[in-house]
Amino acid sequence: MSLSRRLREGWKKASRYRVYYFMIIPYLIGFVAFQLYPIVEAFRLSLYSFAGGRGGGFFAQPVYVGLRNFERMFNDSIFIISLRNTVIYTIGFVCMATAVALIMALVLWENLKGTTFFRTAYFLPFATSSIIVSIVWKNMLQPMGVANFILNQLGLPSLPWLTNGDLALFAVMIVSVWQTFGYYAVILLAGLQAMPKDFYEAAKVDGAGAFATLRYITLPLLKPMLFVVIFLATISGFQVYDQIYGLTRGGPGYATMTLTYYLYWKGFENFELGLADAVGIFVFFVSLGLALIQRKALEAGKSYV
Amino acid sequence: MNYVKILSRAVFYAVLIAIAFYTLFPLYHMFIVSFQPSAVGLFTDISLIPRGFSLKNYIDLFTTxxxxxxxxxxxxxxxxxxxxxxxxxxxxxxxxxxxxxxxxxxxxxxxxxxxxxxxxxxxxxxxxxxxxxxxxxxxxxxxxxxxxxxxxxxxxxxxxxxxxxxxxxxxxxxxxxxxxxxxxxxxxxxxxxxxxxxxxxxxxxxxxxxxxxxxxxxxxxxxxxxxxxxxxxxxxxxxxxxxxxxxxxxxxxxxxxxxxxxxxxxxxxxxxxxxxxx
Missing domain, CATH: 1.10.3720.10 (MetI-like)
Incomplete structure (x- = not known):
């Protein structure tokens, strides 16, 4: 084959490729501009300080300060409170959301009459705006609100839902569980419905009871899906923001201040961009760490079944 | 159907209905309160016992x-x-x-x-x-x-x-x-x-x-x-x-x-x- 012919063929082949590159280039431009560049820039900015306050912010001249933003962050007691709150909140939220989702998925799996209605009813809050429904819940959780009215009707005392620090964090969990457990239940239900039937027939033949079947067959088989749900819930719990903004604005005091709320407050109200950005980098590494742990846990889970 | 089965059915339905109340009540509450005449004030039980029907909230919100x-x-x-x-x-x-x-x-x-x-x-x-x-x-x-x-x-x-x-x-x-x-x-x-x-x-x-x-x-x-x-x-x-x-x-x-x-x-x-x- 002559060289010119090979070049021509190569060019023809490349032109077949070229059209695909043209197809992905628009997306790649967006990816670079709104995801890749910002994350790289986030690492750079976290090493700079911007004059805070009104005159500073997004138009201020940044000054290189090395790791001082991270040092300031870990020395700020409000950051430590935010971190603590976020961890407590995430653990509480993940446990409650997963437990409710698992129980409801198992009940829905029974295929009783009305299952379709109940599944829709549970999943519905997932489609609503979390800031909006948090405001609705704020109304319900007022001292004289309908939640306390219902408690009183049941012979229980009123609770200071949003004015007591510990209870306020719990209230945020209730609202977040309300909004997301249906989504997790639907994922688990899909996992249950995809299970191989022969295990169950074998268990029946062996005379296994309902609880033994659940304990030794269903849960081990569902374990990988449960890990996925726990992972999704942990990520979403760790990044909670809308519910805090709608329900408590971080209060009372700093009792419901979380990492993302702290970031917003420092960055967009105090204009301490370098510090806020350092918080963002911290959230990034935690999310990355969680993803790696999840990967390991899944590998461990696989060998179990 | 034996008693165990009936009982477990009852428990399942109780759980299903209780959780459906949890998920649907806030949406119901929002809907009812939005149609309450603001003149009556908002009582704690307003969504359980509505006091009337009015579009005033919507009109006010859209105009102000x-x-x-x-x-x-x-x-x-x-x-x-x-x-x-x-x-x-x-x-x-x-x-x-x-x-x-x-x-x-x-x-x-x-x-x-x-x-x-x-x-x-x-x-x-x-x-x-x-x-x-x-x-x-x-x-x-x-x-x-x-x-x-x-x-x-x-x-x-x-x-x-x-x-x-x-x-x-x-x-x-x-x-x-x-x-x-x-x-x-x-x-x-x-x-x-x-x-x-x-x-x-x-x-x-x-x-x-x-x-x-x-x-x-x-x-x-x-x-x-x-x-x-x-x-x-x-x-x-x-x-x-x-x-x-x-x-x-x-x-x-x-x-x-x-x-x-x-x-x-x-x-x-x-x-x-x-x-x-x-």
Whole structure:
């Protein structure tokens, strides 16, 4: 084959490729501009300080300060409170959301009459705006609100839902569980419905009871899906923001201040961009760490079944 | 049926109904309070024992705030993100599923890596990009970043992989260009997944809060969630009727979209979960 012919063929082949590159280039431009560049820039900015306050912010001249933003962050007691709150909140939220989702998925799996209605009813809050429904819940959780009215009707005392620090964090969990457990239940239900039937027939033949079947067959088989749900819930719990903004604005005091709320407050109200950005980098590494742990846990889970 | 079975049925239904009360009551409460005449004041049991019916909250909200404008803004924002996503992401997904070119897998993984970036981590630099582009307070500023969506590319690519290659190959033999294979064959065949992705994107962006909150500084550019949150902060505890009226307007469109596409949405979310599992 002559060289010119090979070049021509190569060019023809490349032109077949070229059209695909043209197809992905628009997306790649967006990816670079709104995801890749910002994350790289986030690492750079976290090493700079911007004059805070009104005159500073997004138009201020940044000054290189090395790791001082991270040092300031870990020395700020409000950051430590935010971190603590976020961890407590995430653990509480993940446990409650997963437990409710698992129980409801198992009940829905029974295929009783009305299952379709109940599944829709549970999943519905997932489609609503979390800031909006948090405001609705704020109304319900007022001292004289309908939640306390219902408690009183049941012979229980009123609770200071949003004015007591510990209870306020719990209230945020209730609202977040309300909004997301249906989504997790639907994922688990899909996992249950995809299970191989022969295990169950074998268990029946062996005379296994309902609880033994659940304990030794269903849960081990569902374990990988449960890990996925726990992972999704942990990520979403760790990044909670809308519910805090709608329900408590971080209060009372700093009792419901979380990492993302702290970031917003420092960055967009105090204009301490370098510090806020350092918080963002911290959230990034935690999310990355969680993803790696999840990967390991899944590998461990696989060998179990 | 034996007693054990009847008893367990009863327990199951009790749990099902109790949890349905938990999920549905807040929506019911919002709906009822929004139609209460504000003159009666808002009693604690107002949603359990309604005191009348009035459209005053809606009329007041629409006349004293920029609510009509917020609805238009949110509709433009969510619709254009949904539309842009299905065009841009489906073209990308087509190249990544049906194309043959060097580094294809690399580009796919690169695009998916966007899923690993939490919005918090890039909030400040992204806002700086928007300041540089002069996109703060504009529709572009919230629409364009929303279109660049790894999950949209992922779901569409997954769906397109199931379209048989022979179909495209025979069209190739007939001399169709790659773009027309995308536009005339793959896109129409992917309609179910395209509708699902559009519905998910519409819901997600109609409801979005943090990013529109930092981007929209002018009251006339607010989306409904930003507008209602700001109004609630300003009104405090005094105008709950109007706040609930705004909330009803905020949640109805996404609930309608959700109920219409429920089955498909469930399938695609389950698919995404199965892939995380792998």
């Amino acid at each position: 705030t920029a609510m009509p404008r917020w609805i238009v803004n949110t509709a433009i924002y969510a619709s254009f993100v949904a539309l842009g996503t299905i065009l841009l992401d489906s073209l990308t997904a087509f190249a990544l599923s049906k194309g043959r070119f060097p580094l294809k897998e690399f580009f796919f993984v690169l695009i998916l890596s966007g899923l690993m970036i939490p919005i918090q981590a890039i909030l400040i630099p992204l806002f700086k990009v928007m300041v540089t582009l002069n996109w703060v307070n504009t529709y572009w500023g919230i629409i364009i970043p929303g279109i660049v969506s790894p999950s949209g590319v992922f779901l569409l690519r997954q769906y397109m992989l199931s379209i048989p290659d022979e179909l495209l190959d025979s069209a190739r033999v007939d001399g169709s260009s790659e773009f027309s294979l995308y536009w005339r064959i793959t896109l129409p065949l992917s309609t179910p997944m395209i509708a699902t992705v559009a519905a998910l994107k519409f819901i997600m962006h109609w409801n979005a809060f943090l990013f529109p909150l930092i981007m929209m500084r002018d009251e006339n550019m607010f989306t409904i969630p930003v507008g209602i949150a700001t109004f609630q902060a300003w009104a405090g505890a005094s105008l709950w009727g109007q706040i609930m009226a705004g909330s009803v307007v905020a949640v109805i469109p996404t609930i309608v979209v959700f109920l219409t596409f429920q089955k498909k949405i469930v399938e695609s979310l389950a698919l995404r979960a199965r892939v995380i599992k792998r």
